[in-house]
Amino acid sequence: MERRVNRVARLAAGLLLFSFLFIFTACEDFSLVAIIRELKNPSVPQFTSTLGPPGATVRALVVSGTNIYAGCIGGGVYKSTNTGLTWSAVGAFLPHDVRALAADSTYLYAGTGDGISSPYDGAYRIRLSGGSWESFGLTDSVWALLVSGGYVYAGIDGTVMRIPTGGGSWTDTDSGAAMGTGRVYCLIEGPLGDPWAGSGDGAFRYQGGVWTEMGAANRAISMVYDGSNIFITSNDTGVQYWTGSAWANYGTGLTSTRNPSVSATGGYVYMGNNGGGLFRCNGVGNAWSQFGSASDEIAPADVFALAVVGTTMLAGTGVGPGLYTHSTSFATGAWARSGSGIYSSTAYDLITDGTNLFAGTDRGVFARPLSGGFWSDFGTSAPADTVYDLEIEGAYLYAGGSSLVNRVSLSGGSWSAFGTALPEQAHALHSDGTYLYAGTWTGDVFRVLLTGGAWNPWGPVAESGNGANQFFEADATLFKASNQGVKYKALAGASWSLLDTATNGFYSFASDGTYLYAGTYASGVKRILLAGGSDWEDFGSGLPAFSIWALQIVGDELVAGVEATGVYSMPLSGGFWQPFGTGLFAGSTIGAFLLNGQTLYIGTGEFAQGGSGVWQANVGTP
Numbered sequence: 101m102e103r104r105v106n107r108v109a110r111l112a113a114g115l116l117l118f119s120f121l122f123i124f125t126a127c128e129d130f131s132l133v134a135i136i137r138e139l140k141n142p143s144v145p146q147f148t149s150t151l152g153p154p155g156a157t158v159r160a161l162v163v164s165g166t167n168i169y170a171g172c173i174g175g176g177v178y179k180s181t182n183t184g185l186t187w188s189a190v191g192a193f194l195p196h197d198v199r200a201l202a203a204d205s206t207y208l209y210a211g212t213g214d215g216i217s218s219p220y221d222g223a224y225r226i227r228l229s230g231g232s233w234e235s236f237g238l239t240d241s242v243w244a245l246l247v248s249g250g251y252v253y254a255g256i257d258g259t260v261m262r263i264p265t266g267g268g269s270w271t272d273t274d275s276g277a278a279m280g281t282g283r284v285y286c287l288i289e290g291p292l293g294d295p296w297a298g299s300g301d302g303a304f305r306y307q308g309g310v311w312t313e314m315g316a317a318n319r320a321i322s323m324v325y326d327g328s329n330i331f332i333t334s335n336d337t338g339v340q341y342w343t344g345s346a347w348a349n350y351g352t353g354l355t356s357t358r359n360p361s362v363s364a365t366g367g368y369v370y371m372g373n374n375g376g377g378l379f380r381c382n383g384v385g386n387a388w389s390q391f392g393s394a395s396d397e398i399a400p401a402d403v404f405a406l407a408v409v410g411t412t413m414l415a416g417t418g419v420g421p422g423l424y425t426h427s428t429s430f431a432t433g434a435w436a437r438s439g440s441g442i443y444s445s446t447a448y449d450l451i452t453d454g455t456n457l458f459a460g461t462d463r464g465v466f467a468r469p470l471s472g473g474f475w476s477d478f479g480t481s482a483p484a485d486t487v488y489d490l491e492i493e494g495a496y497l498y499a500g501g502s503s504l505v506n507r508v509s510l511s512g513g514s515w516s517a518f519g520t521a522l523p524e525q526a527h528a529l530h531s532d533g534t535y536l537y538a539g540t541w542t543g544d545v546f547r548v549l550l551t552g553g554a555w556n557p558w559g560p561v562a563e564s565g566n567g568a569n570q571f572f573e574a575d576a577t578l579f580k581a582s583n584q585g586v587k588y589k590a591l592a593g594a595s596w597s598l599l600d601t602a603t604n605g606f607y608s609f610a611s612d613g614t615y616l617y618a619g620t621y622a623s624g625v626k627r628i629l630l631a632g633g634s635d636w637e638d639f640g641s642g643l644p645a646f647s648i649w650a651l652q653i654v655g656d657e658l659v660a661g662v663e664a665t666g667v668y669s670m671p672l673s674g675g676f677w678q679p680f681g682t683g684l685f686a687g688s689t690i691g692a693f694l695l696n697g698q699t700l701y702i703g704t705g706e707f708a709q710g711g712s713g714v715w716q717a718n719v720g721t722p
Contacts, residue, residue, distance in 0.1 A: 142515030143568040145681035145700065145717035149443065152475030152713050153466035155457050156444035158423055161407035162201040162208075168409055169208060170416060170423060171442035174711050175685070177210055177226075180438075183412045183423045187441035191226045191233045193712055195687035202245035202252065203228065204265055209252055213241025223254055235265065237270050246287035248295050255284025260297055260306070275515055276312045280303050286323045290330060303332055303347070317345045326364035333360040339381070340372055348581075351381035351388045363406035363413070366428055370534065372403025372415055380431070389646045391431060398424045398435045420463060437456065443713040447703025450694035450714065451490040451497075453510050457694070458497060459703060459714055460487030465508075466501050468714075469713030470696065479508040484514040489570075493536065493550060500526030500538055519548040522555040530571035530578065532591060539568020543582055545596075559589055559596045572609040572616065579616065581606035586618060602626060602636040608657060610651035612672055617658055619648025625660055640670045642677040652693035654700060654719050661690025661702065681717050688712065695719075 105631035160171035169179045170187065175195040175271045180185040190208065199210035208228055213221035223236040223245070236252075246254030258281045259274040290296045295306040298320025304311045318336040325331075328562035329344040331350060338357040340347040351368060361372040368380045370391060378401040379388040392398065397420055405416035408428065415424045421439030449460040456467045458478060465487055467478035483503035491498040498507045498518060502525045507518040518536070523546075528539035535547040537558065543566030546555040567583040573591075579599070580587045586599040586606050605621030615627040618636075622645045626636040643662060650661035650682025659669045659680055666688050684704075689711065700719045705711025 119710050128391050131501070133447065141719070143208055145719050147681050147683035147715045147717040149473070149700070149712065150457075150468060150701075150714045150716055151467065152443055153445050153461050153463070154421055154439065154443060154475060155445065155463040156420040156422035156439065156442045157404075157462075157463065158439075158442075159404045160198070160201040160211075161405040161414055161416050162203055163407050163409055164203040164208070166409065168407060168443070169203070170414075171201050171202050171210055172422065172442070173197045173418075174444050174446065174705055175206070175343070175687075176442070176444040176712065177201070177256060178442050183409050183436040184414050185440070185660060187423075187439060189441075191510045193685040194224060194233050195685045195712070196221075196224075199243050200242070200245040200255070202247045206248045207265070209236065209245050209247070211242025211245045211254055223252070227523060244284055244287040244297070246289065246295055248289045249293065253287050253295055255287050255299070257281075257283045257296060259556060260284055260287070260295070261310070273306060273309075274311050275465075276310070278313070282319070285319075285321050288323050288325050288330070290325055293336075296325075296330065296494050298322060298332055303342075313699070314342065322361060322362045324362050324364050324369075329364075331364060331369055331443070332360055333357065333362045333371060335360075341384075348384070350384055351386055353387040354379065361406050363408055365408045365413070366411075367613065368428070370406055370413065373403070374402040375400060377401070378403060378415060389431065392426055392435045393433065396424075396435045400640055444711065445712040445713050446691065446705025448486070448488045448691050448705070449490045450692045450701050450703050451492055452694065452696050453497070456510075457696070457701060457714075458490055460499060460501065462486045462705070465490070467499070479512060479515045481505070482508070488525075489529045491531050491536065493531040493533070497528055498531075498536060500529040505529070505536070505538055506633065519553065519555045522546055522547050528568045528571050528580075530573060531577075537578065538581060539571060541567065542569050545580065559594075567605075569607045570609050573612065574611065574616070579609065581609055581618060583621075600635040605647075607647060607649050608651045608661075610653050611654055617651055619660060621647050624648070625651070625658070640677050641676060643668055645707050649689065649691050650693045652695055652700065652704075654695060659693065659700070661693060663689045666690065667702065684715060685712055 114352045114425045140639050155347045157173040158170045161167050170178045175191040179190050180187045184365045196212035197214045198210050202209045207225045210224045210348045221241045222238045224233045234387045242254045245534040246253040246639040254261045260271045263270045280301035284299045285297040288296050297304045300319050303314045305314050305322045318334045320332045321333045333339050338354045339415045341350045356376040358374045363370045368382045371380050378391040380391045381388045381598045395472050401417045401419040403415050407414045411428050413426050413428050421437050423438035424435040425438045426435045447459045451458050459466050464482050465478045466475045466561045468475045469640045485502040487499045487501035489500045505518045505526050506515045524540045526538040530537045537547045545558045547558045548555045569581040572579045576591045585603040587596040587598050589596045604623045606618045608619035610617045617627045623638045627639045644665045646663035648660050652659045657669045667680040668677040670677045688704050690702050691705050694701040701716050
């Protein structure tokens with residue numbers, strides 16, 4: 101992007117370029133393109149957070165004194181000093197799925213991982229007094245943490261590792277493989293101060309340097325010691341307690357026990373049921389009863405973690421703000437939303453009507469004035485589900501996602517379902533002024549008149565499993581990025597066709613009017629002439645080999661959002677991709693771009709992962 105410079109600055113830039121060329125001509129790795137770009141663009145875009153949209157998937161909770169810490173999927177650890185009323189980030193954003201938390205008098209420890217990719221895995225720590233996160237070793241996904249007896253214990257797949265709290269080396273505590281090969285889901289300190297572990301192969305106690313299986317327990321998902329009894333939960337048997345020689349059922353009447361979490365306080369045992377709300381029970385022969393109102397938005401939610409401070413219980417979930425609170429003094433009454441100050445949401449799409457910035461997220465649609473301010477839910481009666489794509493046509497905002505397609509007036513009001521008979525969730529939307537098109541998760545495309553009516557299949561060939569990731573329209577032709585190439589169809593045509601020979605997974609589009617650029621799955625960016633007469637060609641070199649979820653033209657550059665590695669750009673004239681801007685968290689995945697005037701907005705996160713909300717940067721004159 102060109103910047104105005106005076107004659108003296110141009111002369112200085114020319115002399116500097118000549119010096120660089122003289123010094124580095126023989127250097128094999130020297131990037132002339134990078135230097136030229138830096139001379140043309142002396143100011144680097146600085147990304148800053150818009151502090152939203154709010155929300156997170158909270159997988160881990162731990163209490164240290166009167167402080168509560170929450171760890172989120174997609175990254176971020178947050179602290180509350182007022183029993184969950186407000187939250188603030190702990191250190192710089194930790195850009196990994198946080199699965200476990202533990203604390204001692206000096207450090208807060210975080211176990212991270214997604215069970216798939218080692219770059220996201222391991223243990224981290226930060227001083228409770230402040231500072232920065234530092235790696236604490238391990239290259240495995242860490243599912244559970246415990247501080248006990250001067251050691252930090254980490255539950256990974258197949259074993260428990262430990263390291264002195266003062267540092268050193270991690271060692272395997274189960275070299276004899278007594279625990280089997282199951283994933284270690286939870287760790288607690290038992291009645292004698294000895295570690296207990298729950299895994300895919302049962303419950304175990306660590307004593308005398310050896311793990312011993314405790315009874316014939318089924319898979320132990322979560323575990324708690326209330327000072328008198330040890331309770332475990334599993335998918336198979338609900339809640340059980342240790343009698344001293346065997347596990348016995350606790351309470352009666354549970355109808356669902358899918359991946360439960362457990363806590364105990366005040367004589368009650370509490371169980372958070374993924375997809376089934378929260379329940380509590382206060383005796384072996386007593387019935388489990390619902391804790392809170394059956395009409396709460398938390399009632400059908402996945403509950404991943406529970407923690408208690410005084411008489412306040414906190415539940416970490418995958419809905420709404422991610423955190424809810426309830427007094428343990430009352431069995432009934434509504435759960436209250438918590439999580440103010442937590443911004444680990446995923447923004448799948450961004451759009452503007454010239455007044456507001458709208459974000460489609462994993463928790464619905466949020467809006468923020470372009471002039472700045474706070475994010476808020478947009479519209480009423482909106483399904484609090486994932487929204488993958490947004491479209492504006494006329495006076496309406498359309499949202500496509502797991503609740504099919506809904507719309508609301510741009511002036512606000514109530515959301516309502518749009519169209520009938522759409523068979524599955526909408527993954528991509530497009531309007532041509534007459535019809536609204538919806539691309540589904542399986543790849544089929546449907547359309548409906550903007551005046552309403554029934555959704556009808558558009559194109560006779562079903563493309564099950566093919567995906568409809570994004571649409572682009574040019575010359576009365578609709579292009580679809582799919583998992584098996586780019587398909588195109590004339591708006592008045594009869595069938596879809598493959599655009600030349602490339603069958604890579606295609607995720608994103610951008611165009612300068614001459615070329616159609618497409619972001620792929622681990623194969624960089626490709627381009628093709630819109631006028632035809634050519635095949636797809638690789639565009640530039642140097643991009644990390646990850647999925648490219650978003651593309652945007654900014655001035656004379658193409659900007660790419662790359663999975664787990666941030667933002668890159670390259671001149672439209674070609675060359676090498678270079679990192680674009682500063683300020684983003686390391687490892688950010690970019691899911692969406694929106695250029696509005698001189699401001700570039702980016703939505704972070706990806707499918708099934710959390711993010712860090714929406715960010716913005718001034719990129720100069722468009």
